[in-house]
Amino acid sequence: MILVIVDHDRGVLDPTSVQAISGALALDSEVDVLVVGAAGRDVVGELASFGANTVHLAVHDSVTDFTPVASARAALELISRVSPAAVLVTGTPRGNEVLAHIAAILDLPMAAECLEIALGNDGVHQVVRNRWGGNIMETARVHSTLLLAAFAPHAVRAESAVGTGTIAEFTPALSDADLAVRILDRVGEGATGVGLTEARVIVSGGRGVGGPEGFAILEELASLLDAAIGCSRVVTSNGWRPHSEQVGQTGTKVAPDLYIACGISGATQHIAGCRTSKTIIAINTDKDAPIMGYAHYAVIGDLHTILPELVAATRAAKE
Amino acid sequence: MNIAVCAKRVPLSGGRWELTADGTEIDTSGASMGFTLSPHEECAAEAAVQLVEEFGGSSTVITVGVADSEEQIRSLLAVGIDRGVIVETDGGEWDPQGTSSALIEQVRAGSPDGAYDLVLLGTEAADTADFQVGIRIAHALGWPVVTNVKGLKITDGVARCERAVGSYREIYEVSLPAVITVKDGLNIPRYPSVPGRIKARKKSVDFIAGERPAPRLEKVKLALAVEEQRSAEILGTGTGNGADAVPALVELFRTIGVI
Missing domain, CATH: 3.40.50.1220 (TPP-binding domain)
Incomplete structure (x- = not known):
C-alpha cells in the first residue's frame, strides 16, 4: 500500500498535489490518502474522483490552517498504523516540506523532484529525478525500507478514476512544538489579475x-x-x-x-x-x-x- | 546575533550542460563552465549581513565541498560575511543526509562569538534540489524551521517570515533560535566593493576534514533532459521582420483554444 499526502488550502484542493495519487496508482492498486485539517473534509469527494478509496482525515482542534510539523506528525502516526511501502507527495512547497519533516524525524532518505519511481522489494528503490530544475536527470537508488519520495510537479498527469472516498477520521497526538510553525495570516490576497501558477x-x-x-x-x-x-x-x-x-x-x-x-x-x-x-x-x-x-x-x-x-x-x- | 549561512559551490554553465564520459558528473572542463553559488544562498548571505548590520554579532558561512569552494566562500566574505568554514570533501557528492550531518556538527560547534541564534540557507540547492537540508538541521537542533521565505523581519527575537504563494503571501512567526530557508527574491544581494574584496582576503576560512558517509540517496548516473534536442518550427517565412508570422500565430491561438 502507498500513502499519498495531498494538500488543500482552507478546504480548496491543491490540484497539483493530486498528481501524486495518479502517480501512486500506477505503482500500486492500493493507495490511501492523507488529508490534514477539518476543512479537508470538503475535498474528499474530489479526491474520490481521482481514485482515492480510503481518505484518512487528521482532525485536531489546534490545526485550523497549514501547520507543517503537525501534518508530518499525523502522517507518522498513520505510517506506524497502516505500514505503507511508500509515502508519496507532489513536490509543491508544502508537499516537499511535510515530506522532509517526516524524513528528518525518521532519519530516512528522501528523494525530491522525481519523474519516475520504481519500488524495490529489498529496501532499495530506484528513481529518476530532476536536477538543475529539469535540465539534467539523475537516476538514483534510495536505500530505505520505507520510500519517501516527491514527484516533480507535472511529472505525472492527474487522471480521473473511480474511488469510494471513504473517510477514516483520526485525531493525531500533537505537542506544542508541533504547532509552533503555522500560517498566522495572509497578506495581498484578492489581488487582481491572473496568477502565474494558475494561468492557462x-x-x-x-x-x-x-x-x-x-x-x-x-x-x-x-x-x-x-x-x-x-x-x-x-x-x-x-x-x-x-x-x-x-x-x-x-x-x-x-x-x-x-x-x-x-x-x-x-x-x-x-x-x-x-x-x-x-x-x-x-x-x-x-x-x-x-x-x-x-x-x-x-x-x-x-x-x-x-x-x-x-x-x-x-x-x-x-x- | 550570531548567524550561520549554509552555501554550496555549484557548476555554472554559460551554455548547454555537458556530462563526463561516464555520465556521472557535469563536465566542468569546458571553456564556458565556471562555478557559482545558487541565488537562494546569495540571498541568505545578504540577509545575514543585513541582520548583523542591524543587531550586531557576526556571520559565518559553512559549506561542505572541495577545497576550491574557498573561492565561493571568499565571494561571500567580500560582501560582509565574517568568516568561513569548509568541511572539505574529496569531490565525491554527499547525499542530503550526509550534508546535513556535517552542517549540524558545525552549527552545534558554534562560532568564536558563541552559539548561533539563526541558520539561514536556500530552500533547495540549485543543482540537486533536495528540499530537505534545512529541515533536517532544524530537527537535529530542536529548532523551528520556516521554509520558502521571501520576506524576513526580526523583532525582539521573533522572526516574521513571509512566504510567497501565487499572488499573495503567507505569514509565519518563530522565536529564535530558528532555521529559515529562503528563496531568491528575499532581497537584492549587494555586489562586493573593492575594499570588501581586500578585507575578504584577511578573513579566516577554516578547513575541516570531512568523511563522506555511505549515501542513502545514491546517485547512479546523470542524463541530459530530452527536450534539449527539440528544434522549433519557424512560423512565417523566417526572413524579414517576423510580422508575416502573425496569421500563423493567431491560427495557433485558435488551435490551442486560447481565443
Missing part, C-alpha cells in the same frame, strides 16, 4: 523587451488571451518587473497550456521554470538563441514590431 497562458518578457515601458504591449496581449505576465531573471534584477513575476528555477515554475517567450534568450535558469509548458512560442531576433531548442514554435524578428501586429490581429480574430 503566460506572456513572458526578457531582456529583449528593453525596459519597464516595453511591457505595455505584452500586457495588452496578455489581457486579450486572459494570460498572466511572466519575465526572466534579468528583468527582475534590473527592477523592470516585480520578483513575483519571475519564471525560472529560482522564481516560479509554471506549466501553462501556452507560454509565449518574448525577447527571452533561454538561459538554463529560465528554461527550468517553463519547460513543462504544453506549447512554447518564442519571439526572438536571434534564430540561434538557446530558447529555440525548447520552443515548439518560433518567430524570428523584433518583438517591438511583431507584438503590436499580433495584438491587432488577435483582437480582430476575437470580434
Whole structure:
C-alpha cells in the first residue's frame, strides 16, 4: 500500500498535489490518502474522483490552517498504523516540506523532484529525478525500507478514476512544538489579475523587451488571451518587473497550456521554470538563441514590431 | 546575533550542460563552465549581513565541498560575511543526509562569538534540489524551521517570515533560535566593493576534514533532459521582420483554444 499526502488550502484542493495519487496508482492498486485539517473534509469527494478509496482525515482542534510539523506528525502516526511501502507527495512547497519533516524525524532518505519511481522489494528503490530544475536527470537508488519520495510537479498527469472516498477520521497526538510553525495570516490576497501558477497562458518578457515601458504591449496581449505576465531573471534584477513575476528555477515554475517567450534568450535558469509548458512560442531576433531548442514554435524578428501586429490581429480574430 | 549561512559551490554553465564520459558528473572542463553559488544562498548571505548590520554579532558561512569552494566562500566574505568554514570533501557528492550531518556538527560547534541564534540557507540547492537540508538541521537542533521565505523581519527575537504563494503571501512567526530557508527574491544581494574584496582576503576560512558517509540517496548516473534536442518550427517565412508570422500565430491561438 502507498500513502499519498495531498494538500488543500482552507478546504480548496491543491490540484497539483493530486498528481501524486495518479502517480501512486500506477505503482500500486492500493493507495490511501492523507488529508490534514477539518476543512479537508470538503475535498474528499474530489479526491474520490481521482481514485482515492480510503481518505484518512487528521482532525485536531489546534490545526485550523497549514501547520507543517503537525501534518508530518499525523502522517507518522498513520505510517506506524497502516505500514505503507511508500509515502508519496507532489513536490509543491508544502508537499516537499511535510515530506522532509517526516524524513528528518525518521532519519530516512528522501528523494525530491522525481519523474519516475520504481519500488524495490529489498529496501532499495530506484528513481529518476530532476536536477538543475529539469535540465539534467539523475537516476538514483534510495536505500530505505520505507520510500519517501516527491514527484516533480507535472511529472505525472492527474487522471480521473473511480474511488469510494471513504473517510477514516483520526485525531493525531500533537505537542506544542508541533504547532509552533503555522500560517498566522495572509497578506495581498484578492489581488487582481491572473496568477502565474494558475494561468492557462503566460506572456513572458526578457531582456529583449528593453525596459519597464516595453511591457505595455505584452500586457495588452496578455489581457486579450486572459494570460498572466511572466519575465526572466534579468528583468527582475534590473527592477523592470516585480520578483513575483519571475519564471525560472529560482522564481516560479509554471506549466501553462501556452507560454509565449518574448525577447527571452533561454538561459538554463529560465528554461527550468517553463519547460513543462504544453506549447512554447518564442519571439526572438536571434534564430540561434538557446530558447529555440525548447520552443515548439518560433518567430524570428523584433518583438517591438511583431507584438503590436499580433495584438491587432488577435483582437480582430476575437470580434 | 550570531548567524550561520549554509552555501554550496555549484557548476555554472554559460551554455548547454555537458556530462563526463561516464555520465556521472557535469563536465566542468569546458571553456564556458565556471562555478557559482545558487541565488537562494546569495540571498541568505545578504540577509545575514543585513541582520548583523542591524543587531550586531557576526556571520559565518559553512559549506561542505572541495577545497576550491574557498573561492565561493571568499565571494561571500567580500560582501560582509565574517568568516568561513569548509568541511572539505574529496569531490565525491554527499547525499542530503550526509550534508546535513556535517552542517549540524558545525552549527552545534558554534562560532568564536558563541552559539548561533539563526541558520539561514536556500530552500533547495540549485543543482540537486533536495528540499530537505534545512529541515533536517532544524530537527537535529530542536529548532523551528520556516521554509520558502521571501520576506524576513526580526523583532525582539521573533522572526516574521513571509512566504510567497501565487499572488499573495503567507505569514509565519518563530522565536529564535530558528532555521529559515529562503528563496531568491528575499532581497537584492549587494555586489562586493573593492575594499570588501581586500578585507575578504584577511578573513579566516577554516578547513575541516570531512568523511563522506555511505549515501542513502545514491546517485547512479546523470542524463541530459530530452527536450534539449527539440528544434522549433519557424512560423512565417523566417526572413524579414517576423510580422508575416502573425496569421500563423493567431491560427495557433485558435488551435490551442486560447481565443
